[in-house]
Amino acid sequence: MNTQGADMGSGTQLDRKRITQLEEEGDVAADYLEEILDIADLDGDIEIDVEHDRASVAIIAEDDSSIRPLVGRDGEVLEALQELTRLAVQTKTGERSRLMLDIAGYRASRRTELTKLAQDAIAKVRSTGRAVALEPLNAFERKVVHDVVTEAGLTSESHGVDPDRYIEISPAQ
Numbered sequence: 001m002n003t004q005g006a007d008m009g010s011g012t013q014l015d016r017k018r019i020t021q022l023e024e025e026g027d028v029a030a031d032y033l034e035e036i037l038d039i040a041d042l043d044g045d046i047e048i049d050v051e052h053d054r055a056s057v058a059i060i061a062e063d064d065s066s067i068r069p070l071v072g073r074d075g076e077v078l079e080a081l082q083e084l085t086r087l088a089v090q091t092k093t094g095e096r097s098r099l100m101l102d103i104a105g106y107r108a109s110r111r112t113e114l115t116k117l118a119q120d121a122i123a124k125v126r127s128t129g130r131a132v133a134l135e136p137l138n139a140f141e142r143k144v145v146h147d148v149v150t151e152a153g154l155t156s157e158s159h160g161v162d163p164d165r166y167i168e169i170s171p172a173q
Helices: 016-039 073-093 106-128 139-152
Strands: 045-051 054-060 100-103 155-159 166-170
Touching: 016 045, 016 054, 016 073, 073 100, 073 106, 100 106, 106 139, 106 166, 139 155, 139 166
Parallel strands: 054 100
Antiparallel strands: 045 054, 155 166
16 A cells, blocks of 8 residues: 555645555455455455555456446446445445545546646637536545646636536636
8 A cells, every 4th residue: 555645635745644544445456356356256456555545446457348338328327436446435434434446547547637628718718718518527536626727827616516516717816
C-alpha cells in the first residue's frame, strides 16, 4: 500500500490515525471485492492506496478486457460497485466511506478525457467572456471538472439533479 503523499489537499499531513483508518477501509474493500471477483469467476488483482484523504482501490488485470464488464456502459456498473463497496466498508467499520474505486484504469482514462473537456470549455469561456454549460456528469466527473476550473482561476457551479446534474463554467468574478 502506498501512503506517500497522503495529504488532505491543503498540504497538511494526515495524522497517523487517519491513515490507519483509510488503510483499514482499503483492506475491507479489497476483501469485499475479492469475493465479488470469485463469485463472478473473474481474475483480477487489487491495489490499495491512500490519496487525497480517501482510500483508493483499483482492480487491474493482465487482460483488462476480462474485467471490463465490471465497468459497464459509461462506468455505470463501476459506480454501482463503488457504492456497494462503500456500504460494505461502512457496515464493517461503522464509518461512512468516501472510498474511490477504479476498474481496468477506467477512472484514470476518464480523468484525462474530462481534463481535456474542461480545458476546452475554459478556453471558450476566456475567448467569449460567456459562461459555458457542459453535458450532465456524475459526481466523480463533476469533481474532476471543478478541480480543473478552480486551478485555472475560473468559476464553476453545478446545477440540476442527478442524473441530469451539469456544470456551468463562468469567467472569474
